[in-house]
Amino acid sequence: MPPYMAPVPQAADNLAFLKSLGFPELAVHHSFNHFDFVRPSRRILVIGPMGSGKTEYSSRVWRDSVVALKKSAELSVKTTMAGADRRQVFFIRSLLDARRFPDYPEDALAYRGGFIRCGERIARIQDSFGLEAVIAANPDAGTWIIDEASFYDERLVYVIRHESETRGLIFIFPALILNFRREIFNSTARLLLENATDVFPLTAYCEHSDCIEDSFYTYRYYVVNGKECPALYFDPLIVVGGDTQTADPTRPNYCTRCDAHHYLPGKEYTYFTLKPLAEQASKGDMSALKREIALLHEDRGKSGLHALLERRYADAPDGEINMNALAVPCIAEKALIYLFAEVNLITEDQVRVIVDEIKLDKGYLEKTLADNRRPVAFT
Numbered sequence: 001m002p003p004y005m006a007p008v009p010q011a012a013d014n015l016a017f018l019k020s021l022g023f024p025e026l027a028v029h030h031s032f033n034h035f036d037f038v039r040p041s042r043r044i045l046v047i048g049p050m051g052s053g054k055t056e057y058s059s060r061v062w063r064d065s066v067v068a069l070k071k072s073a074e075l076s077v078k079t080t081m082a083g084a085d086r087r088q089v090f091f092i093r094s095l096l097d098a099r100r101f102p103d104y105p106e107d108a109l110a111y112r113g114g115f116i117r118c119g120e121r122i123a124r125i126q127d128s129f130g131l132e133a134v135i136a137a138n139p140d141a142g143t144w145i146i147d148e149a150s151f152y153d154e155r156l157v158y159v160i161r162h163e164s165e166t167r168g169l170i171f172i173f174p175a176l177i178l179n180f181r182r183e184i185f186n187s188t189a190r191l192l193l194e195n196a197t198d199v200f201p202l203t204a205y206c207e208h209s210d211c212i213e214d215s216f217y218t219y220r221y222y223v224v225n226g227k228e229c230p231a232l233y234f235d236p237l238i239v240v241g242g243d244t245q246t247a248d249p250t251r252p253n254y255c256t257r258c259d260a261h262h263y264l265p266g267k268e269y270t271y272f273t274l275k276p277l278a279e280q281a282s283k284g285d286m287s288a289l290k291r292e293i294a295l296l297h298e299d300r301g302k303s304g305l306h307a308l309l310e311r312r313y314a315d316a317p318d319g320e321i322n323m324n325a326l327a328v329p330c331i332a333e334k335a336l337i338y339l340f341a342e343v344n345l346i347t348e349d350q351v352r353v354i355v356d357e358i359k360l361d362k363g364y365l366e367k368t369l370a371d372n373r374r375p376v377a378f379t
Contacts, residue, residue: 035060037079041169043173044171044172044199045193046058046175047176048202049215049256049257050256052202052204052256055147058091058109058147058172069088081168084168085141089144090118090134094147095125108122109145127153131146131152142169143169143172144170145174146173150188154187157191173196180219180220203215206257219263221263222328223249224249224324227327229327230263230265231252232266234335236337236342237372250330263325265313268312269305273292273308275343278346281350282345282346286354290357297332297359300331309326332360337368341369
């Protein structure tokens with residue numbers, strides 16, 4: 001049910017027959033089909049960038065279920081296995097995502113442009129154990145929509161596969177498989193891909209004002225003094241929120257962009273400079289890492305990051321906007337979060353030493369580390 005589907009392959013003899021009847025050569029596309037509640041045991045990935053309609057796809061499934069449940073009782077033989085009727089749909093949302101859509105009712109399956117109220121058929125969970133508990137409490141529900149499944153632990157994928165194969169449950173995952181770095185989001189996302197039975201890839205228009213190309217990628221940026229500032233490659237992987245546009249330079253904005261307009265400065269710096277410094281620190285010598293973090297905090301113009309970006313983008317057509325990334329607040333804090341919470345190259349004790357010595361923003365660090373499941377309390 002994407003906004004449009006790929007053309008149906010047409011055999012040469014079919015095209016010739018159509019032409020013989022006076023039809024022009026046309027690209028024939030799949031029609032929009034109602035959801036199939038009859039086929040059991042499917043694990044359906046609905047993938048695409050933010051704004052491509054992943055959750056809206058889920059709302060269509062919900063609306064189709066309302067129609068299907070009005071059919072005669074005899075139909076349940078085709079849609080039920082082990083007591084679970086696949087016309088009964090249940091919606092799961094992450095507790096991490098609780099701050100999204102604050103203006104909608106608690107029982108809303110919300111998406112950009114609207115919502116559907118799910119009543120008692122919606123729950124928020126934190127992990128795979130929470131999913132098991134909700135499934136056990138709702139044994140009649142046969143279709144499960146798990147929003148942003150990449151946010152959960154890897155075990156969730158195996159819980160889903162077991163329930164799908166043993167009870168015929170259908171699972172639908174409107175999910176970001178690629179993160180803002182255009183990389184597989186995490187190991188859970190990779191497992192979802194490996195265990196899916198169906199994939200619906202969605203696209204959107206590139207949201208750059210001068211472009212109407214297809215977009216596959218989620219772009220993260222900040223607004224500082226009215227300027228678009230791309231997120232650096234080592235920006236924290238998870239930043240909860242971002243469904244509303246904001247001019248707060250500490251909070252990200254998201255949109256969908258094509259290859260040409262998806263800016264991601266700092267990847268070379270991360271691998272050429274930041275990670276090697278952290279590896280040196282992990283061996284006991286923190287001096288070079290502390291010096292670079294201090295420059296990122298106090299004097300970015302003298303940092304290794306500034307030097308590398310200037311070499312990379314000084315004469316590039318998109319140089320100015322990539323250099324804007326240096327205007328975003330808390331770059332030093334973000335570098336530490338990446339090294340500690342994501343690539344595990346420095347210890348919590350080392351983080352505390354650097355934070356105290358350089359006087360970094362403890363409030364920002366606490367919130368963002370908690371969002372990324374590596375909570376640290378700073379005194």
